[in-house]
Amino acid sequence: MLYASFPPRTGWWLAPLAIAVLTAVLRGRTVRAGFGYGYLAGLGFFLPLLPWVGVYVGSVPWLVLAAVEALAVGIFGALAAVLSRRPGAPVSIAAAWVLTEAIRARLPFGGFPWGRLAFGQAEGPLLPLASVAGAAGVGFAVAVIGTTVVAAVAAARERRPTVAVGWMLLTAFLFAAAPLTGVVNSASSLAPAVTVAAVQGNVPRMGLDFNAQRRAVLDNHVAATERLAADVAAGRLPRPQLVVWPENSSDIDPLRQADARAEIDEAAAALGVPILVGAVLDNGDGTSGNGALVWDPVTGPGDRHLKRRLVPFGEYLPLRPVIERLWPAAAQAGRFVPGDGTGRVELNGVPVGVATCYEVAFDDAVAESVRAGAQLLVVPTNNATFGRTEMTYQQLAMSRLRAVEHGRSVVVAATSGVSALITPDGTVTDRSTMFTADVLVGELPLSARLTWATRLGSVPEVLAAASVLVFLLAGHRKARAPINY
Known part of the structure; x- marks a missing residue:
């Protein structure tokens, strides 16, 4: 039951x-x-x-x-x-x-x-x-x-x-x-609405190896953003103030790979607004960071959030020497290292709280960014590794609860779905389907007020x-x- x-x-x-x-x-x-x-x-x-x-x-x-x-x-x-x-x-x-x-x-x-x-x-x-x-x-x-x-x-x-x-x-x-x-x-102190876009570029295939075609995943999100720019130029869609790409939308480190950087520069320039880009960042020592980079159409990469709550046995392996000896297959676990900070970034003048995928499940990870001044929450997520299972719907429900808990609108951007736009009362105003390329564009209210839940x-x-x-x-x-x- x-x-x-x-x-x-x-x-x-x-x-x-x-x-x-x-x-x-x-x-x-x-x-x-x-x-x-x-x-x-x-x-x-x-x-x-x-x-x-x-x-x-x-x-x-x-x-x-x-x-x-x-x-x-x-x-x-x-x-x-x-x-x-x-x-x-x-x-x-x-x-x-x-x-x-x-x-x-x-x-x-x-x-x-x-x-x-x-x-x-x-x-x-x-x-x-x-x-x-x-x-x-x-x-x-x-x-x-x-x-x-x-x-x-x-x-x-x-x-x-x-x-x-x-x-x-x-x-x-x-x-x-x-x-x-x-x-x-209720929205007694809501600020004017902001137009946002969540880009779901989709992936070449399901499974753990979906990003074996890392270039294709990046290309998909660039292409979806450029289609959005064309629709904006033609007057079919309003110009968003900020754009959110999913977690792992660029598994090619754009800070180290010139061709990946050029592609993202092109997409941001076409739209003319900053993009929050989910990227795997190479630390140069065999470890990686799971980053969300603010990518300005003029100046390029700027503010960033590095995922703080990592998935044990997935993004990192606890007690690695012991576990690898007991269970050799566990060596496949990633070598990500957690970031620090509050989870807040500035995206085109909007204070945004970033809860990357797994982080949305943790009370303190979300609350900290709201207390730091975030007026909008975004959840960049990569659910392609879980296929068509119920995981993405369970995570969407968490995002809806966080919206109500903190009185904040939430933008969920997933590589393969389900992406969604959520108002502060937990209502989903728009959502995508799984394993399709899609872009969600809509207005969401901002808020600077702290709820009792955020304070407590x-x-x-x-x-x-x-x-x-x-x-x-x-x-x-x-x-x-x-x-x-």
């Missing part, structure tokens, strides 16, 4: 029901049983959610990742089994879910936040809560709706109608209040952790039998 609530499906309402079923199973269990049931639930969720990880490299990485991520749900199960015996169990169990999501978003190797409850709620009525308490707040709301359903049913069976009604009123309040948070955080940052997760600790200690000396709650 939890897997079925995630994109490309729109069954957001299945998520709280899934939490309700799991909570009911865990109620009154021992810690060991709680961990076991939780771990099985985690496998039932992550195994169908993550097969895109191994679509071109075999099933081992997919199975290992799913098995590791399921540990967090196992820990949740153990906590929920204990908390079910404490007062206020529906609230504390929901907080435990937020806590365990926070743990797996950070550990191991920098974490893997994929599959957080909030990322499945882009089509649901709880999405506006992201502007107040971020992804953690939306996740808590989803979880607490599920846990209160269990508490209400238990109270009704025990003939305590007042308690049952009280818990159901909490659920009703969440559904009623969520849209109001969107009104409170990780505070909701800290509060969840603190509340779990308080609830655990509150009933430490009480009887082990389930209490009435």
Whole structure:
């Protein structure tokens, strides 16, 4: 049920029901049983959610990742089994879910936040809560709706109608209040709109070797940009103020290869506006940087963002000497090094926050660029390595949540799709299809206002952790039998 609530499906309402079923199973269990049931639930969720990880490299990485991520749900199960015996169990169990999501978003190797409850709620009525308490707040709301359903049913069976009604009123309040948070955080301080363009040049073929024809990928994006310039000159499309190319749109380092630089210069000059170019940069020491370069039509390359959150076992190999010895195939992992900075660049006078592909999954990576003054978010991404899997739709949902969380428009530019233009309320105003060449042009509002979620940052997760600790200690000396709650 939890897997079925995630994109490309729109069954957001299945998520709280899934939490309700799991909570009911865990109620009154021992810690060991709680961990076991939780771990099985985690496998039932992550195994169908993550097969895109191994679509071109075999099933081992997919199975290992799913098995590791399921540990967090196992820990949740153990906590929920204990908390079910404490007062206020529906609230504390929901907080435990937020806590365990926070743990797996950070550990191991920098974490893997994929599959957080909030990322499945882009089509649901709880999405506006992201502007107040971020992804953690939306996740808590989803979880607490599920846990209160269990508490209400238990109270009704025990003939305590007042308690049952009280818990159901909490659920009703969440559904009623969520849209109001969107009104409170509406576009009262939006600046004038800016015309943007997302270029999806497409790739010669799917798979890990799509960029074996690196020149073709670059040529595709140059050609798409030049077609855009022709449409602008002919009056068929408005001239964009800024243009976004995807991650890996130039796997040929344009700072070192004169012919690649000449092509990008030509495309920028044809359009007459700066382009944010996704490029692999050769550091000259055997390592690379995953860059997003501001390419001016007159002065060429300028400001840049280097991807800070790298994909372990993909863009880099943790513990490389040890892992290569244990698993020789892992030597294929890249040798990228992370960048630093805030993720903010200036693109034709617009402060832009860049979250390159994987980075959009991390709360702090996006929030830092907004706090640094970004008035627009862009997500250059390369999803060609995952074929026609659900990965790109899962990532698009994350971008929609980030738009609401920070009150910023978002431009998603993908090499092969899905590219999209997203307004600050999470609405997708235009999108491409997969594995087609396309250019999206549209107006998006800018904003300099900081939402509560941007200001609070990780505070909701800290509060969840603190509340779990308080609830655990509150009933430490009480009887082990389930209490009435």
